[in-house]
Amino acid sequence: LMKNEIKKAKFFCEKSKMITLADDTGLFVKSLNGEPGLHTRRWHAGSDYDRCVKLLERLKNKKREAYYEWAVAAYNPSNKKVFTYECTANGFISDTFNGEGGFGYDQIFKLALMDKHYAELTLQELIQISGRGRGPKELIFNTNFLRES
Numbered sequence: 001l002m003k004n005e006i007k008k009a010k011f012f013c014e015k016s017k018m019i020t021l022a023d024d025t026g027l028f029v030k031s032l033n034g035e036p037g038l039h040t041r042r043w044h045a046g047s048d049y050d051r052c053v054k055l056l057e058r059l060k061n062k063k064r065e066a067y068y069e070w071a072v073a074a075y076n077p078s079n080k081k082v083f084t085y086e087c088t089a090n091g092f093i094s095d096t097f098n099g100e101g102g103f104g105y106d107q108i109f110k111l112a113l114m115d116k117h118y119a120e121l122t123l124q125e126l127i128q129i130s131g132r133g134r135g136p137k138e139l140i141f142n143t144n145f146l147r148e149s
Helices: 004-016 048-058 123-129 131-140
Strands: 020-029 065-076 081-093 109-111
Touching: 004 020, 004 065, 004 081, 020 131, 065 131, 081 131, 123 131
Parallel strands: none
Antiparallel strands: 020 065, 065 081, 081 109
């Protein structure tokens, strides 16, 4: 999927000599050919609010289907194994800013599964939906990753 999360996990693992977990997240808007994608912070200069406004401008008269995609990687220095986990959350870009939580595009991304903006989710809901919540749980139950060679 993204592969940047693997590079980050290996890099920081080499520095720390400890099992290291890293992630990468992107917001992909179908009608914009996947923009902003992996470069959500670099896609447009300014604050998170500025990027949201720019995205809304770009979506005038366009379909608003979008999805968050997460990739989580962990690297084990003792056996050189890499664990990866990927997941998505489907939704659309809303015209309204809702919620106090989150960052980036969370206040304008509305989930398909719930009648909530991503920034409105509780911590428990975030743990259930996001790769940052689900990935570490999958890692814990992956005994091959933790087992010595």
